[in-house]
Amino acid sequence: MDITRLDPDDAAGCASAVELQIATHAVDCPAALLSTPTGYAADLRYGWDGDPGRAFLARDDSGAVIGLVTVFAPTYDNTHLAWLDVQVHPEHRGRGVGSELVRYGEQVARELDRTSIGISSWDLPKADAFAKRHGFEPKAVEVNRRQDITNLDWTTVQKLYDEAVLASADYELLRIIGALPDEMLAGMVAVTASINDAPRDDLDIEDDVFTPERLRAYEAARRGHNQTMYRVIARHRQTGELAGHSVVTVERERPHIAEQNDTAVSRDHRGHRLGALTKTAMLLWLREAEPALTQLDTWNAESNNHMIGINEQLNYVIVARSIEYQKSL
Structure with missing residues (x-):
């Protein structure tokens, strides 16, 4: 061989x-x-x-x-x-x-x-x-879920969005396609780092380290993949702090396929249903912006009950489970 x-x-x-x-x-x-x-x-x-x-x-x-x-x-x-x-x-x-x-x-x-x-x-x-x-020893379980956009109950999406709007009156939503404006970059580093609060189960891993340079490299990589990147960002009205976001990319080679890249809410801004707000706002936006879209894939740790709960309300179904193993060299 x-x-x-x-x-x-x-x-x-x-x-x-x-x-x-x-x-x-x-x-x-x-x-x-x-x-x-x-x-x-x-x-x-x-x-x-x-x-x-x-x-x-x-x-x-x-x-x-x-x-x-x-x-x-x-x-x-x-x-x-x-x-x-x-x-x-x-x-x-x-x-x-x-x-x-x-x-x-x-x-x-x-x-x-x-x-x-x-x-x-x-x-x-x-x-x-x-x-x-x-x-190798099993350390964590990741679950791939998929949303069938063509059979999505938009009445339910709108209801969840309206309920989240009521719970998040102190926040406004921003829509951004592609690269972030320079003035938002530092704030988005902090929001992106919130992913470190997601469950790790028994994996021997350290926190992800995010910098402005890394976020720009991520944006460049999405362009290199010929994907359109959609961001819905929640911003606190009084302080201007960026509080949470949802990011979805749509393939241009296969515009019926999208992937959930991230959904995160900063620790100081949790409890206002910003995760549900940004995810439902994203779906309503994509319905207008990407009419060919039929499926949206996401991955979560099986132990991430909060995010899974939101996804299940949005009619995601399990595609498969993946086991993560680890060992020392």
Whole structure:
């Protein structure tokens, strides 16, 4: 088996990686949202916020792609940690390919001076057994939910929005497409950092560190992915403080697909239903701005009961559960 790093400029390699993912998810999680080859290349070039991972393709003697391992080693924070994603073509499973890819990924992590390593997999018995066989312990559960925009009860959305407006009379909403104005950047750093209050369960991770530069890199990465970014921001009327936001991106290559990037409320402004306010205001905006939109995906820790409660009121349904494992190197 030959393992080589995949370059984002390698269009054929990126297409092969996506073909592999389609084959693996047809067995493991048919409803999962996957990238197109163009989107996958953007992931390798820009990452989520200018901090991309490294992908390595495994080929057999005939040159056919049979496996893929991605190593993400954060540089903004959590520099002790690396995350692996391992995928093996269904026709080549049970032959040691996955184990070899785990060993390869661990070696890359060691070369990057990482002391802890994590791996995520769909909540499947074979995946669980594979992770534990390689010394990983389950630490957290993430849940992918999807909203069917075409069958959304807009009467309910409007009702929830109206109720949230009454509870948040001291706040106003701002709509922003794309990059933030410079004068809002510092305030949005604080709002974005509120995500650190989300449940971590048993994961050995540190707080995410946000800076103006990182937020600008995130915006640049969304442009690099050819996505339109919508922000609904709650601002305190009296002080002008930014209190919370909801961020959704819509693909231009596939304008029927959107993803919830973030919903967060600053600690000092909680208790005013700002999460429900910004999420419902976002839906009402997208109904006007993106008529082709049919689905909106979001991820939450399974233990994040507050946000899940809001999502369930908005008719999100579970697509799949993902288990996050971790071990020390």
